[in-house]
Amino acid sequence: MAVSSMYFGQSGGKFTPNILLVSILGALAVPAGAVAQTAATSASGASSVATLQAIKAVTADDATSEGTGLYSVPVATSATRLPLSPRETPQTINVVTRTQMDDFRLNNATSLLSAVPGVFVQQVETDRNYYIIRGYDVTNFQIDGVGMPFSTEEQIGDLDMAFYDRVEVLKGANGLLSNTGNPSGTVNFIRKRPKREFSANAGLSYSSFATRRLDVDISSPLNSSGSVRGRLVGAYQKGNSHLDRYGLEKRMLGVIVDADLSDRTTLTLGHTYQRNKSKSPMWGFVALLYRR
Template sequence: MSRVYRNPSLPSRSRLALALQTVLLGGAMLAATQPFSLASAAPTSAQRSFDVPASDLEASLNRFAQQANISLPYDPSLVRNKQAPALKGRFDVAQGLQNLLKGSGLTATEGANGVWILYPLSSDGAQLQLQATSVTGLGLGGTTEGSNSYTTGETSTATKLPLSLRETPQSVTVITRQQMTDQGLGSIAQVLAQTPGITVMHDDSERYNFYSRGFTLDNFQYDGVPTSDFTTNTNGLGMRDMAIYDRVEVVRGATGLMSGVGSPSGAVNLVRKRPTKEFQGYASGSGGSWDRYRTELDLSGPLTENGAVRGRMVAAREEGRSFIDRYSSDKDVFYGIAEADLSDDTTAYAGIDYQRINSNGSSFGQLPLYYSDGSRTHFSRSMNPAAKWAYADSESTKYFAGVEQRFDNDWLLKVEASHWKGNTEQLQGNLVGWGPFPDKATGQAQFMSGTKTFEIKTDTLDAYATGPFELLGRTHELVVGINVSDGRTDYLAMNADDLTVDYENWNNDAPRPTDLSRGLKQKYKTKESAAYGALRFKPTDDLSVILGTRVVNYDRKGTMTYNAAQTTPTTDNSKKPEK
């Protein structure tokens, strides 16, 4: 495999530009890569400052390419076990390269599109004459891992059609694996906080609300399959770990074609990592303020000699305290997937995605902003409004399996089934932040306590076929599919009578609730089935028309019991097409 240094500051369109195939010495070496072409780079004949310390030749060439803003592909065997001298001063690119390559038996020549080609000298020191060099276009694919890119070549969240961001007729942002790693984006809330157009509201220590275009963003997909999850206002979702995902695709605006019965806010598609045909892996550890520690392991590769069966395992453990008094949390993550090529055109896969998040000293609500006389409160940044015995635990397990069938006419059929079970349990005890407000004169404040439990189960099936077809002498694209989901939600909240405590001497010590006399119990069953289709019609090379429709049958039934005295049946049935 050849290597090339990529400059992340270059225009995104150049990341999609080229893969270089260079035949050296009668076609013995094939170098394939994805170099950048610089639309506005300075001429390579212009002198510029370089500062490259003496090092092995590979590292020196990569550092030089970065400073020179050039593409420099090469065969790693050419530079193996070779050293380069230090380079400091002003040179043009050709001079700088020749100085670095002194004594290595190598030279470099500028080729087409500003790509510099590295090759050996002949035995008498003369430059070898290259045979014809071909440059072949190769764009980024959907997978972002290993691309070193902050963008992706294609996305299908909006229409299920594999379109580039430029071709997608909606506002789409992709947070890639590289960006998540570089910026330390470890949770869904952190990812969405870095997504343009998304507002993240942090309600308390556990709960987050996400908004897009003024509406609650609560449509989530996993690998493109719409799947129920914890609501954004319960603990668990916003803190979901990102170690297992290749990228997050966020569509802003109505997504009725692919998600439920549609929402004016948008949809979030979390795309999991997949097994690789070559072995790769990493182990990492980190530590930080307030005794926060994290370990992470990711292993992927073939499970058989020919690579027909592949597997991947990701595991992570994180724990730590916080700047908030008496608050701590720990998280366990496990992801495993196996993938098998049943034939040249058929691939089956199955996996599990497990996450557990436990928090102690967790709050439910915020500290009061005002005293009862209307003046502002002045609590310390570290003050925790929760009792020391408060906790919030959540657990999420997803099982999934699917099959992909490819046909000779470039059509693809994919079927995936999944089962998700999530539960969360909370013991709450918190100073009331929304009134009645604390008394400034007496130092008295209201304290509430209680318990909450959620249990959610969802079974989902998604099947679709997509591919090109010919009409009126031109090639167009079509996707048709169905998805079915069957879910159940059980919710129970029990509250104790409110108490009065001394907030001025608050040490997070308050009586645990024992008499839970007030409660709310909800049970819901939700069934949804839908058929959808999207057509990308191309009347000319420069014009595409995308048409789509979705027909949904949605049924939600349940009961709500308050104070164990009243049961209110609810029914919400709808059947309507969406465009």
């Protein structure tokens, strides 16, 4: 509605606008189409509401690699203890999954870390290895995120991988969440967890230099509801080497039990035993051979 004239009242010889009349005329001047559009919007407001995508929460259990057939995991926890994707993790991290270990027969820590980009493996002798990341020796080793005090490369070198689901290698300093040591990196060995359903498998292999290996893996619930479950993993390996007279015999046994105390709390107990017996090892010099 167009307004061509406005009424003014007189007060004290001066013209002042009648505020009430101006407000009424201003309201009437709103186009009728706008009012109709507002009413139509209100009537169809329910259909114009946008539907957001569902938000999926992730936990550390989503990082389990066993049985996925993948060489990667969606989240990792070694950097911040939070289940973050590699893109969200503020440091460089590499994950070696169970599938990659099985496909490439990465049966010990030395062979596994040799497959990680950016990790230099120095094999000094038959039973002594050093791992270097960014120019420093790696001194921080963990199992399930818990640091192993007084661990050295000699102890870790032939650590068997039969008991582990994946290995996360964090590059760079991680002083807030790991032991004190060199700012090289952190190697986190994450164990296999018991399953809620029964499963069992065994493997037998024969490779070069007459190396024989037997693996046994059994997982089972320990009660009817599956809230308490256990897993038993064992391995035996014996073989020779490209070096004359050198051989290695290795026995490993591990057990782990999970108990759900509540919907959000799980108690885990585990123990691992490994015994290596080397024949004619080298340590600082060439092995001596006595002949008569």
